[in-house]
Amino acid sequence: MEKSEYLKLFHEMVVIRRLEERAAELYQQGKIGGFLHLYIGQEAVCTGLISARQPVDRVITAYRDHGVAISCGLSAREVMAELLGKATGCSRGKGGSMHMADVSKNFWGGHAIVGAHLPIAVGLALADAYKSQPAVTICMFGDGATNIGYFHEALNLSKVWNLPVLWVCENNQYGMGTAVERASAVSEIRQKACGYRMPNDSVNGMDIIEVRETALRVLEEIRNGSGPQLLEINTYRFRGHSMGDPERYRKPEEVRKWEENDPIGIYQRYLIEHKIATEQELDEETSRAEAEIQDAVEFAEASPEPGAEELFAHIYSEA
Amino acid sequence: MTTMTMREAISQALWEEMERDPDVFILGEEVGVWGGTYAVTKGFYDHFGADRVRDTPIAEAVIVGAAIGAAMAGLRPVAELMTINFAFSAMDHIVNEAAKMHYMFAGQMILPLVIRTVGGGGRQLAATHSQTPDAVFAHFPGLKVVAPGTPADAKGLLKASIRSNDPIFFIEHATLYQTRGEVPEGDYTIPIGKSIIQRQGKDVTIVTYSKMLEVSQKAADQLAKEGIEAEIIDLRTLRPLDMEPVIASFKKTNRAVIVEEGWLSYGVGAEISARIYEEAFDYVDAPIKRVAQKEVPLPYNRTLEQMALPQVADVINAVKEVL
Numbered sequence: 001m002e003k004s005e006y007l008k009l010f011h012e013m014v015v016i017r018r019l020e021e022r023a024a025e026l027y028q029q030g031k032i033g034g035f036l037h038l039y040i041g042q043e044a045v046c047t048g049l050i051s052a053r054q055p056v057d058r059v060i061t062a063y064r065d066h067g068v069a070i071s072c073g074l075s076a077r078e079v080m081a082e083l084l085g086k087a088t089g090c091s092r093g094k095g096g097s098m099h100m101a102d103v104s105k106n107f108w109g110g111h112a113i114v115g116a117h118l119p120i121a122v123g124l125a126l127a128d129a130y131k132s133q134p135a136v137t138i139c140m141f142g143d144g145a146t147n148i149g150y151f152h153e154a155l156n157l158s159k160v161w162n163l164p165v166l167w168v169c170e171n172n173q174y175g176m177g178t179a180v181e182r183a184s185a186v187s188e189i190r191q192k193a194c195g196y197r198m199p200n201d202s203v204n205g206m207d208i209i210e211v212r213e214t215a216l217r218v219l220e221e222i223r224n225g226s227g228p229q230l231l232e233i234n235t236y237r238f239r240g241h242s243m244g245d246p247e248r249y250r251k252p253e254e255v256r257k258w259e260e261n262d263p264i265g266i267y268q269r270y271l272i273e274h275k276i277a278t279e280q281e282l283d284e285e286t287s288r289a290e291a292e293i294q295d296a297v298e299f300a301e302a303s304p305e306p307g308a309e310e311l312f313a314h315i316y317s318e319a
Numbered sequence: 320m321t322t323m324t325m326r327e328a329i330s331q332a333l334w335e336e337m338e339r340d341p342d343v344f345i346l347g348e349e350v351g352v353w354g355g356t357y358a359v360t361k362g363f364y365d366h367f368g369a370d371r372v373r374d375t376p377i378a379e380a381v382i383v384g385a386a387i388g389a390a391m392a393g394l395r396p397v398a399e400l401m402t403i404n405f406a407f408s409a410m411d412h413i414v415n416e417a418a419k420m421h422y423m424f425a426g427q428m429i430l431p432l433v434i435r436t437v438g439g440g441g442r443q444l445a446a447t448h449s450q451t452p453d454a455v456f457a458h459f460p461g462l463k464v465v466a467p468g469t470p471a472d473a474k475g476l477l478k479a480s481i482r483s484n485d486p487i488f489f490i491e492h493a494t495l496y497q498t499r500g501e502v503p504e505g506d507y508t509i510p511i512g513k514s515i516i517q518r519q520g521k522d523v524t525i526v527t528y529s530k531m532l533e534v535s536q537k538a539a540d541q542l543a544k545e546g547i548e549a550e551i552i553d554l555r556t557l558r559p560l561d562m563e564p565v566i567a568s569f570k571k572t573n574r575a576v577i578v579e580e581g582w583l584s585y586g587v588g589a590e591i592s593a594r595i596y597e598e599a600f601d602y603v604d605a606p607i608k609r610v611a612q613k614e615v616p617l618p619y620n621r622t623l624e625q626m627a628l629p630q631v632a633d634v635i636n637a638v639k640e641v642l
Contacts, residue, residue, distance in 0.1 A: 058392075092425035101424045108391060109424060113415050119381040120416065123388020123396070130344070130370065130394060150411075153381035160376065314426040315460050317484045 006276050007285055009051055009208060013043040013264050014289035016067040019076055020239075022293055023066070023083055023097075027243050031301075032083045034096050039067035041238035044263035045170050046071040048211030049138065049233070052219055056135040058106050058124050060117050062142060063098035064170075064237075065110030072107035074100065076296035086303035093306045094314070114175075115145040118154035118167075125163040125228075136222045140168045144175025146189050158228040159196045165228040166218060167193070170205065173234075176241045177249035193230035205235030206261045209270060236261075320503060326496040328470035329435075330359050332477035333397065335506065337367055340395060343481055346373040347382055347399030347435075356401050357437060357496055379408035383434060387416050387486075390432035395481060403438035403490060404450050417486040418461030432486045433477075439492040439530055439580060440628055446616035449624070451581040453529070454590070456488050457557035463511055464557040466490040468532030470500040472555055475509030483511060492530040492580075514561040516568065520550035523638050524568040526591050527578040528554040531610075531629060535578050538634035549638060557587060565591065566598050573604035574641040578634055583611035608637040 020038040027036045039046070042064075050059060050071035061068045069079050074090055082089025082100055090100050101109035108124060111117035121139035128135040145151055146169060158165045169189045173180055181187040193200035199221075203214045211233060218229050236258040240247050247255075271277040277285075323331075337343045344367075345360060351374040354361035364372045375382050379400055386398035400406045406413060413434065420428040440449035457464045463485055467473040473491070480487040517532060518539055527535045532553050539549040550568050554560065569575050575595055577588035588609035595607060613627040 091423065091427075094425050095423045099423045101427055103424075103427045109420075109428070111416070113411055116380075116384070116411055116416055119384020119412060120388040120391070122381060123385035123390070124392050125388075126385055127389045127392030127394050130389070150380050150384070153376075153378040154384070157376060157378065157381045157385065161373075310425075314422045316463070317421055317426065317429050 003276060006271060007281070009047055010267060010271065010277070010282060011285045011289055012047050012071060013208070013267065014286050015076055015292055016043045016047070016070050017264060018290055018293040019066060019070065019079065019296070022297055023080070024239070024243065026083070026297070032097070033085065036097050036243045037064040037241065038237065038239045039064055041258065041263070042170060042172060042205065042235045043067060044208035044211055044267065045205045045233050045235050046140070048208040049168060049215045052212050052215035053136070053138060055106065056133060057219065058108055058135060058137045059140070060108040060121050060124065060137065061110055061140040062114065062117065062145065063110055063112040064142070065098065065100050068110070068140065069100045069102070069107060072102065073105040074102050074107065076292050077299045080296040080300040081303050084300045084303070085305070086300055087306040087310070088299070088303040092310060094310065115141065115148035115150035117141070118145065118150050121165055122154050122158050122163060125158065125165045126161065129161070129163055134223055136164045136166055136219050138166045138168060140170055142175060143169060143171040143173070143180050143189055144183065146192055147175070147184055155193065155196045155198065155228070155230070159198055162227040164222050166222055167228060167230040169230065169232045171232055171234050172237045174241070174249065177245070179249065188232070190230060190232040198228055198230055199226060200230040200232070202232040202234060205233035206263045206266055208263060208267050320501040322499055323470055323502050324496060325470045325473055325491070325498045325500070326357065326359055328474040328502050329477055329491065330361070332474040333360065334363070336478055336481040337371065342393065343395045343397065344371040344373065345397045345399060346375055346386060348375055348377055348401050350374060350399050355399070357493070379405050380412055383409035383412040384416070386432055386434065387412060387420070387430060390430045391420070391428050395431045397433045397435055397481060400434060400436040402448060403436045403452060404448055406436055413456070413462070413488065414459050418459045421485070422461055429484050430486045431484045433480045433489055434487070435489045435491065437491045437493050439494055440612070440617045440624060441494045443619055443621055443624060445619040449617040451612065453490055453557060454581055454586045457587070462486055462488050462558060464488045464490065465511060465555065466529040466557060467555055468495070468529050468553050470498065471502045472509055472553070474502055475507050476511065476555065479508040479511050482508065487511070490529065495530055495533070498533065512556045512559040512561055514552055514554045514556070514564045516550060516564055517553045518549065518551040520548035520572070522548045522572055522574070523550070523641060524565065524572045524575045525549050525551045525578060525634070525638070526554065526565050526575060527551065528557070528587070529580065531578045531580050534629060534631055535634055537631045538638065541631070541635060542638055547638065547642065560590070562594050562598065565595065569595055569599050570602045573602050575607045576610060576634065576637040576641060577607065578610045578629060580612055580629060582614050583609055584614060586611055605641040608641050610634055610637050
């Protein structure tokens with residue numbers, strides 16, 4: 001990677017972190033409604049993973065989708081505007097936090113029913129196989145999604161049809177408030193892929209370099225016809241499941257322990273130790289990211305509400 | 320015009336659309352090697368090949384989910400659910416994904432998707448395999464629900480559905496596959512969302528669709544012998560619902576009977592009668608009557624099953640009550 005690419009990834013992680021922090025503030029001020037699931041702590045996952053994709057590769061994810069949207073190339077402005085329900089949001093204020101997408105950037109959405117987008121990923125990959133496109137569908141989901149039937153139907157059929165899918169389990173240790181080992185018969189999620197004769201791997205999701213390098217290798221294998229694979233990325237969300245989560249299911253010490261492995265801090269040390277960037281350069285990158293988020297907030301707040309004509313628009317694509 | 324069965328008409332529609340557009344493909348249980356459990360896709364696998372006639376595991380969620388994904392990515396899948404009763408296993412994908420996607424992402428996701436399925440009772444398959452829950456599916460904005468009653472309509476509506484860019488839930492009736500009817504020659508489509516007058520009359524309006532069109536026509540034949548002229552409106556599409564011919568007919572006859580195979584409560588009849596009262600109250604000469612399935616899980620025993628299903632005599636009696 002060029003230095004600028006390393007810095008771009010750092011910038012992206014900080015943008016996501018700051019975006020989520022500001023979103024939490026705006027939520028507390030009542031400017032964001034509904035549910036708000038923050039990505040704080042998991043930034044290395046989407047940033048490392050999606051940096052490894054080719055433009056033809058499709059990305060589809062669950063409801064914790066703000067970071068994924070940024071990594072797919074959506075602007076902080078349109079993400080923030082969507083959170084505020086504005087007409088300038090990526091879904092024109094009709095999807096909200098859990099339903100962001102930009103098809104032009106091959107980001108096929110945040111999907112809010114746990115596991116339901118896995119069968120859809122099978123179809124996206126099927127379309128590429130049908131048209132002999134050299135594309136991989138990257139389908140991200142949480143550990144909780146591996147206990148619902150859709151996961152098993154989707155993995156099975158993707159293997160039966162040998163489709164180009166990278167199944168990515170973001171194992172953040174909890175499905176809402178239920179720890180993996182309390183909900184899943186196997187707590188090492190990657191083992192579930194063995195039942196479908198699917199190659200699988202696991203990586204430390206707090207280390208962006210490890211995530212990226214593994215993703216590069218696996219995506220290339222799939223592109224070259226390996227069939228579907230599963231990648232378990234171990235990570236942790238530093239905040240609650242959503243805003244207002246009392247977090248009775250975990251101890252503050254556990255959160256603090258994971259926070260010592262902050263993915264941004266790990267990457268920062270990596271860049272400095274490997275003399276790729278100086279502390280000053282990273283500080284400047286952080287300032288730029290903060291300015292970008294400040295601009296996004298101002299843009300979103302100044303943006304218009306969707307007009308009443310939006311209410312009945314898009315129910316169908318045809319009359 | 321050629322005379323053919325409903326099965327042949329549906330099969331022809333699929334065949335012609337697959338010949339016309341290489342992006343059209345079929346997926347579902349036993350659609351390929353077997354040739355379709357109702358023999359609708361017989362011969363397709365050998366002609367179009369395994370890529371375009373895709374046998375799936377018995378896993379309805381991924382059948383519909385994969386069809387949604389393929390449609391989002393630009394193909395034109397026709398997913399077959401062996402019966403409408405199994406659609407409940409894919410309900411999440413039908414109502415939470417297919418019906419919502421275009422709206423929720425402000426028009427970014429286009430879903431040229433058809434879900435073909437088979438509903439209806441009358442074949443002694445008992446409670447889990449005999450349901451007519453059409454109204455359930457018609458409840459959701461974002462889906463289009465089509466349920467033809469004649470071979471000609473089935474062919475034209477299925478071709479229109481395959482060419483549509485919206486998700487279509489296409490309900491066939493298990494006991495109509497052998498029904499014969501005249502079908503126009505050559506390529507034609509019938510617009511989705513248009514009700515039609517299937518029989519002219521001046522004394523009473525019968526509103527119906529699918530299998531109950533046949534039952535209503537038999538009732539109208541018998542009523543005609545007694546000098547009662549029933550006008551029959553076939554809805555053909557349950558959502559979007561075209562009330563225009565219904566209201567026009569009602570303003571002429573001032574009396575209506577709605578005949579559906581599903582259960583009475585919260586059903587198609589409830590919707591149609593409410594709309595008539597709302598839109599043509601001043602024309603009402605008698606309380607509207609609904610003929611529907613008795614509110615029981617359909618039993619296996621033939622006599623009991625037929626007691627529960629709407630019969631020709633039920634329609635005749637209802638007409639006489641409103642006259």
